[in-house]
Amino acid sequence: MFPLQRHRRLRQNEAIRALTRENHLRPSDFIVPLFVVEGQNVKEEINSMPNYFRFSLDLLEKEVKELWQMGLKSVLLFVKVDDKLKDNRGKEATNPDGLMQRAIKTVKNAVPEMLVMTDVALDPYSKFGHDGIVENGQIINDRTNSALAQMALSHAQAGADFVAPSDMMDGRILEIRSVLEDAHFYNTGIMSYSAKFASAFYGPFRDALDSAPVDVADVPKNKQTYQMDPANRNEALKESFSDIEEGADIIMVKPGLCYLDIVRDLANEIELPIAVYQVSGEYAMIKAASAKGWLDHDAVMLEQLTAIKRAGATMIASYFAKDAVKLL
């Protein structure tokens, strides 16, 4: 007897494939990470991230208008801070006239409806290149949290819609939430990097912001005492549950492709929206291999983004957002 089920019937042509397709990419899935620098008329390509740029505020304005026209309605801001402004506790991070605070206002003035999310972590401001305060070779958890909460407050005051703590200190979501509530920023949301792994895929990002841990005595060489061990799965659930209890509105898994099992675990367990960050190294790999003619750029990009959604992502922070939306 021939098979009762012929699965290929549903794959015969594009019409039936489209009709039975389970997951779709849409422009509204994306958060666009943006790198901001001081200066005028600056659009610098990042070495290890071909076709991705750092923008000065005037060109940031143009860029976000273009994003909005394309249907991209959320941005995640990162700033490259002058070395002279870096210290151990990230004092510059709360400067009301700092680059981040001006960038938030620039975006909100250019496109008032654009959802502005901001990175909250000390590393771009840290002379040691760490997400927290360094003392005696250690990253100091609780004092870092106070600094992060003040940084988040400063972003909220400048007009950020969501703050996105990417540091992985314990208890920082509760501390940030409390400070925001006390200052009556009831509607400022928190997208928490909940399951952020100590990944080697962040290399190009650290080039973009010049934010890698510095190689001097008494400064940890890596971020393994706060970012998670790539070998761990249960711990990712534990971290995410903590952040939810502490008041996170959106949780995040980062990086993307290597951690889709974590995304699915979380999607099965929790009711909150889940963001996935397809990180700089994932972007660089596709760019490099396709530049060599070894991979089909657009096909591989869409396949990976679709896989991230299929795993359970509600939204994706991706350097490919513009490239992808042009194809949708």
Ligand code: PBG
């Ligand atoms: C810093 C931060 C990093 C990224 C986002 N926020 C780097 C790091 O933790 O070292 C990585 C993003 C990317 O690689 O695209 N807190």
